[in-house]
Amino acid sequence: MTSTASTPTREDGGFRFRDLRKMFGGSQSTSRQFGILGALVVIILLFQALTGGKTLEPNNLINIVNGNAYVLILAVGMVMVIVAGHIDLSVGSVAAFVGIVVAQSMTLWGWPWPFAILLGLLLGALVGAWHGFWVAYVGVPAFIVTLAGMLLFRGANQWVGNSTSLPVPRDFTFIGGGFLPDFGPQFGYSNWTLILGLVAAVAVVWQERRLRKAQAQMGAEQAPFWVSAVKVGLLLAVVLLATYLFATGRVGTSFPISGIILAVLVLGYSFLTNNTTIGRHVYAVGGNWRAAELSGVDIRRTNFFVMFNMSVLAAVAGMLWIARSVASGPGDGVGWELDAIAAVFIGGAAVTGGIGTVVGSIIGGLVIAVLNNGLQLLSVTADYVQMIKGLVLLLAVAIDVYSKRQGRPSLIGRLTRNRGSGDDRPTASPAPEGAQTPTPAGGPAETARPQDLTPRG
Amino acid sequence: MRKFALAATSLAAVTALALAGCSSRGDTTDTEGEGGAAGFAADATIGVALPDKTSENWVLAGDLFTTGLEEAGFNADVQYAPASNTVAEQQNQINSMITNGAEVIIIGAKDSAQLSSQVEAAKAEGITVIAYDRLITNTEAVDYYLAFDNFKVGQEQGQALLDGLAEKYPDADTYNIELFSGSPDDNNAGVFFNGAMDVLQPKIDDGTLNVVSGQTEVGQTATQGWLAQNAQSRMDTLLSANYQDTELHGVLSPNDTLARAIIESVRAAGKDLPVVTGQDSEVESVKSIVAGEQYMTIYKDTRALVAAAIEMVQELQAGEEPTGINDTETYDNGEKIVPSYLLPPVVVTQENAGEAYADNPDLLALTEQ
Numbered sequence: 027m028t029s030t031a032s033t034p035t036r037e038d039g040g041f042r043f044r045d046l047r048k049m050f051g052g053s054q055s056t057s058r059q060f061g062i063l064g065a066l067v068v069i070i071l072l073f074q075a076l077t078g079g080k081t082l083e084p085n086n087l088i089n090i091v092n093g094n095a096y097v098l099i100l101a102v103g104m105v106m107v108i109v110a111g112h113i114d115l116s117v118g119s120v121a122a123f124v125g126i127v128v129a130q131s132m133t134l135w136g137w138p139w140p141f142a143i144l145l146g147l148l149l150g151a152l153v154g155a156w157h158g159f160w161v162a163y164v165g166v167p168a169f170i171v172t173l174a175g176m177l178l179f180r181g182a183n184q185w186v187g188n189s190t191s192l193p194v195p196r197d198f199t200f201i202g203g204g205f206l207p208d209f210g211p212q213f214g215y216s217n218w219t220l221i222l223g224l225v226a227a228v229a230v231v232w233q234e235r236r237l238r239k240a241q242a243q244m245g246a247e248q249a250p251f252w253v254s255a256v257k258v259g260l261l262l263a264v265v266l267l268a269t270y271l272f273a274t275g276r277v278g279t280s281f282p283i284s285g286i287i288l289a290v291l292v293l294g295y296s297f298l299t300n301n302t303t304i305g306r307h308v309y310a311v312g313g314n315w316r317a318a319e320l321s322g323v324d325i326r327r328t329n330f331f332v333m334f335n336m337s338v339l340a341a342v343a344g345m346l347w348i349a350r351s352v353a354s355g356p357g358d359g360v361g362w363e364l365d366a367i368a369a370v371f372i373g374g375a376a377v378t379g380g381i382g383t384v385v386g387s388i389i390g391g392l393v394i395a396v397l398n399n400g401l402q403l404l405s406v407t408a409d410y411v412q413m414i415k416g417l418v419l420l421l422a423v424a425i426d427v428y429s430k431r432q433g434r435p436s437l438i439g440r441l442t443r444n445r446g447s448g449d450d451r452p453t454a455s456p457a458p459e460g461a462q463t464p465t466p467a468g469g470p471a472e473t474a475r476p477q478d479l480t481p482r483g
Numbered sequence: 484m485r486k487f488a489l490a491a492t493s494l495a496a497v498t499a500l501a502l503a504g505c506s507s508r509g510d511t512t513d514t515e516g517e518g519g520a521a522g523f524a525a526d527a528t529i530g531v532a533l534p535d536k537t538s539e540n541w542v543l544a545g546d547l548f549t550t551g552l553e554e555a556g557f558n559a560d561v562q563y564a565p566a567s568n569t570v571a572e573q574q575n576q577i578n579s580m581i582t583n584g585a586e587v588i589i590i591g592a593k594d595s596a597q598l599s600s601q602v603e604a605a606k607a608e609g610i611t612v613i614a615y616d617r618l619i620t621n622t623e624a625v626d627y628y629l630a631f632d633n634f635k636v637g638q639e640q641g642q643a644l645l646d647g648l649a650e651k652y653p654d655a656d657t658y659n660i661e662l663f664s665g666s667p668d669d670n671n672a673g674v675f676f677n678g679a680m681d682v683l684q685p686k687i688d689d690g691t692l693n694v695v696s697g698q699t700e701v702g703q704t705a706t707q708g709w710l711a712q713n714a715q716s717r718m719d720t721l722l723s724a725n726y727q728d729t730e731l732h733g734v735l736s737p738n739d740t741l742a743r744a745i746i747e748s749v750r751a752a753g754k755d756l757p758v759v760t761g762q763d764s765e766v767e768s769v770k771s772i773v774a775g776e777q778y779m780t781i782y783k784d785t786r787a788l789v790a791a792a793i794e795m796v797q798e799l800q801a802g803e804e805p806t807g808i809n810d811t812e813t814y815d816n817g818e819k820i821v822p823s824y825l826l827p828p829v830v831v832t833q834e835n836a837g838e839a840y841a842d843n844p845d846l847l848a849l850t851e852q
Contacts (some may be wrong), residue, residue, distance in 0.1 A: 080583065083582060086578075086579075086582045089578040089582070093571065093574060093575045188667070189666075189667075189708075190667075191594055191595065191597060192596070193596055193620075199600070276607065350574070351570065351597035351600065352599040352621060353594070353596035353597045353621065355570060355597050356594075357569060357593070358570070360568060364567070398572075402575055403583060405561075405562065405579075405583070408535075408562065408564060411565065
């Protein structure tokens, strides 16, 4: 399935175009992520041209982050649910329910906002435990449990809030629409944003260095150094450009706080899914739960965890939303589950479970977000926007399904497979798919290992 | 080692960027503020953000805005929110209009309470914000409110009920009536009801009107969600509890949908049709009025409202204060009293239907049968 298994390339030096594939790991799902990242870049550049430069204006970027952070946070939880082989339809209703209670706690009961946030997280945890109990311990399919939850918590939202909109205090709204305060000497940039950019730049370099070190230690295949250099160079360029753009917004703005919350969650959950036992168990259960069970994975605990975690993140999303809207309303959360699910699938997750990454889902969500924003900047009516979004979702997943059936990694994979070296060895593994041995193709950052364990249907 | 070199280079790059100094921070803030003497370009972009296309009124308004603003020489950016995730997308659309450099943004809010961040962002860019048909609450950043006078609508409904009763039962001294109001989650519902009670309460106090059920509070008369089924079941209950042997003369209904539900209920109970009020000039109700069943409705001409909005934009373009503002006391959005331009509603009965709908071919055709 992956070319990395059959073509071990440890030799240094020698420019080979296909080594580029190893830039973001060598396996199928990562090269697909690479593909969707490419699509995102193309869409951004396309709309940048079509809108006459408005897409990459600082204030527009801030709008994109603030306007989509809550959906992207849902996508972080949803990808884990989908990888585990479930679905959660209740997230919008849960977010709305938590939102109205949190709004009431501040506006009607006069709670200070930190307590209100704790209350919201606690509510999310209770709801999550409820879903987790039915899915994991009673064995009701998650589709049914969360369909029930969708109705249950929508009703709870309307019951608690009496179907009315309730404003929230201004000091709470920073988490959904606020910025880091300016400090220190003013020379035309948001200082906090510069610091964040610096931290991100250092992290990029450090991460690549750590990856190569770990790969060397494990004796795993390493991409040639020049590939790493190009990768780090590209990432640094993106980080620097983003830093520059976010730092030069309207005075008083910075990289949005909602974006920081999102970034922290993405980093944390990437680590959780890649590097922790429970995270790997999610993939194992989703890939083949019988095999996972025989290997000693506690299936029920894993299922409970993903459902529980999803509702907690839905609570976070709900609070971010009411902070952005400065009010909780009866229509909150309607359709959010579909946006989150679309982001996850565009980001390369498999409907059958076992495959998908947090970062891929965020990129998938950003594809939809930038598309939406660009079309709105072009004043395309909502009717067309919805049709286009629907087609993009279908197309993205269709390409994925088609590539898999052909036994080809992806379009990018095809492009890079037989170029540059006179080497015409077939890169697809000749072994029967089910019998393929697990190949720890990358270092700790390689996110798609379990797919090699997944039997193909 | 090379990696360290790389790290050092990147650090240096970021620092260099930071120290590059030249203040390129977007200082696009327009300090002239709203309604200032400055005005703006005659071909400026005017944003119009409307809610989802749930009623034909909004579709008509969008078409009229597009053609009207283009005719006036402006660049019209008219957007409807989609049917799903409506509030969020409306927020995004308003943000896009700000990015696109709109000078005025006219907003028909999906949820009145959830747009304050966006209109404040617009304000920060010096954009004038006009709340169209629905007030935007909890923010200082709304400049004007443009709508039909809903309190007046209520008053007209109350007066029409009295007129209808006198017309239909010329020999009676007292009348038995029941009261209905709209959905409790809609700010307008209370305004309609209070307007009507402004006229009816004195007549209830002096005994001319008798609310047999005794339900005169807005909470008791509410129709959750403006749903016809809720009004119909409440009317069924009222009839069986209070009107077994008593005649029902009139019903105050806040809109046409509920009016027809009430008429259905009375008809099913086998009683004579009372005088029933309405609002919105829905096609079925206009037919009903022409047929002599429903007594009256209210015509809020979308054309007039859109025309008033465009006129307001033209005045702002010329740097003048909008001349139509006729109420600077009533509409408190929680943060400020929003200067309002209120258009008078038109009362339509069987007698004047042809006249009232003269400029609306669709409704006019219904009156000419």
